[in-house]
Amino acid sequence: MSEDIELTLGFELTIESGYVCMDWSKFHEKIEKLVGHPVWTHEFADEDFVLEMKTRLLMKKVEKNADVSTDREESPISSLERVMNREKMEAE
Numbered sequence: 001m002s003e004d005i006e007l008t009l010g011f012e013l014t015i016e017s018g019y020v021c022m023d024w025s026k027f028h029e030k031i032e033k034l035v036g037h038p039v040w041t042h043e044f045a046d047e048d049f050v051l052e053m054k055t056r057l058l059m060k061k062v063e064k065n066a067d068v069s070t071d072r073e074e075s076p077i078s079s080l081e082r083v084m085n086r087e088k089m090e091a092e
Helices: 009-017 023-036 041-045 046-064 076-091
Strands: none
Touching: 009 023, 009 046, 023 046, 041 046
């Protein structure tokens, strides 16, 4: 399996949204750890590779017993607000 990596909000949002939400070089390094091999930048445009990243992220979240929601009726904004509120409450 892949190396142990920290699942940060920026990392998860970048994988799920396709928009870079964290430092690119740190994201690229984490992706290589997640998939277990070097990744060329052009691979990020490959739909199969994007699916692999999302699948491995989901597997990593299950492995870490994280909050995994398969409810696709929830909007991305609602999902983000829920995660942000949860992290805010955990910080308090």
